[in-house]
Amino acid sequence: ATPTAIMVGTGRGARSGILVKSAEALEAAGSAHTVVFDKTGTITAGTPSVVGVHPMGVDEDELMTLAAALEAKSEHPFAQAIMAYADERGLSKSYAVEFEQIPGGGVAALVDGRSVCAGNASLMSNRGIAVESADDVARQYADEGATPLFVACDGVLAGIIAVADRIKPTSAHAISELSAMGVQTVMLTGDNERTAAAIQRQAGVDRVIAGVLPADKEREVARLSEAGHVIMVGDGVNDAPALARADVGIAIGNGTDIAIDSADVVLMRSDLIDVVSAVQLSRRTLRTIR
Ligand code: ADP
Numbered sequence: 334a335t336p337t338a339i340m341v342g343t344g345r346g347a348r349s350g351i352l353v354k355s356a357e358a359l360e361a362a363g364s365a366h367t368v369v370f371d372k373t374g375t376i377t378a379g380t381p382s383v384v385g386v387h388p389m390g391v392d393e394d395e396l397m398t399l400a401a402a403l404e405a406k407s408e409h410p411f412a413q414a415i416m417a418y419a420d421e422r423g424l425s426k427s428y429a430v431e432f433e434q435i436p437g438g439g440v441a442a443l444v445d446g447r448s449v450c451a452g453n454a455s456l457m458s459n460r461g462i463a464v465e466s467a468d469d470v471a472r473q474y475a476d477e478g479a480t481p482l483f484v485a486c487d488g489v490l491a492g493i494i495a496v497a498d499r500i501k502p503t504s505a506h507a508i509s510e511l512s513a514m515g516v517q518t519v520m521l522t523g524d525n526e527r528t529a530a531a532i533q534r535q536a537g538v539d540r541v542i543a544g545v546l547p548a549d550k551e552r553e554v555a556r557l558s559e560a561g562h563v564i565m566v567g568d569g570v571n572d573a574p575a576l577a578r579a580d581v582g583i584a585i586g587n588g589t590d591i592a593i594d595s596a597d598v599v600l601m602r603s604d605l606i607d608v609v610s611a612v613q614l615s616r617r618t619l620r621t622i623r
């Protein structure tokens with residue numbers, strides 16, 4: 334596009350809350366073959382809450398006390414949900430030591446001398462903790478779009494805490510608009526396949542890539558870009574390398590600083606309809622030259 338068209342396009346974007354950092358990004362967005370969305374905080378609101386508690390062999394208060402002690406040391410959105418739930422119930426506070434975070438798996442620590450961990454099925458399996466007795470409960474939560482977190486104490490399952498995050502009100506509409514414009518939509522998440530499939534049904538994305546470790550998001554974007562230009566949309570620290578790797582990285586404005594720094598486009602609002610607008614803006618800018 335001509336410098337004038339780029340200037341006009343950039344100005345138009347800025348007025349509607351779409352900040353474009355480079356001419357290349359403005360030009361590339363319109364020819365995107367695929368838009369990849371992070372799930373938590375991008376398609377969903379990013380403020381999950383506890384929607385179910387299923388204790389096993391302990392009572393609910395004990396399960397939540399152990400989990401809250403552990404999650405007090407974590408910064409994951411799931412941790413905030415569990416802390417808020419425990420606070421609302423005025424549960425006594427235990428203190429965790431030797432805290433450990435397992436990327437893409439969960440958290441572990443010592444609580445009152447007991448070895449406690451919380452996270453997904455693969456974390457449990459890596460620690461040799463049997464979860465078969467809870468499979469049906471976990472599956473039910475996941476099919477409703479919630480994430481079942483397994484909690485174990487001294488090598489034995491102590492229960493499941495289900496945490497769920499709503500999709501943003503406009504996500505499904507924005508995704509269907511992209512489909513109508515001939516763009517493939519993909520959701521990328523560290524969450525499990527079943528929960529991701531339930532969110533896929535609500536959001537309407539064409540494809541889901543679930544169970545992706547934080548370090549592997551970038552590689553998935555690189556793989557998708559073999560088929561054509563890729564736009565990556567994300568908000569988290571985890572998303573930064575993938576945002577940088579994509580042909581166009583779009584950061585959600587209320588996302589983390591590192592995501593905003595790594596992106597080519599920043600949305601002032603956290604509404605995915607602005608991703609549609611960015612693609613349209615690019616297409617209009619390119620048309621101006623011809
Ligand atoms: P995402 O950002 O998509 O949630 P993460 O890599 O942060 O991906 O997490 C992947 C999975 O690891 C989560 O779905 C959850 O099952 C587990 N997990 C991560 N952090 C925690 C935590 N603090 N407490 C319990 N489980 C966790």
Ligand code: MG
Nearest residue numbers: 371373374569
């Ligand atoms: Mg996110």
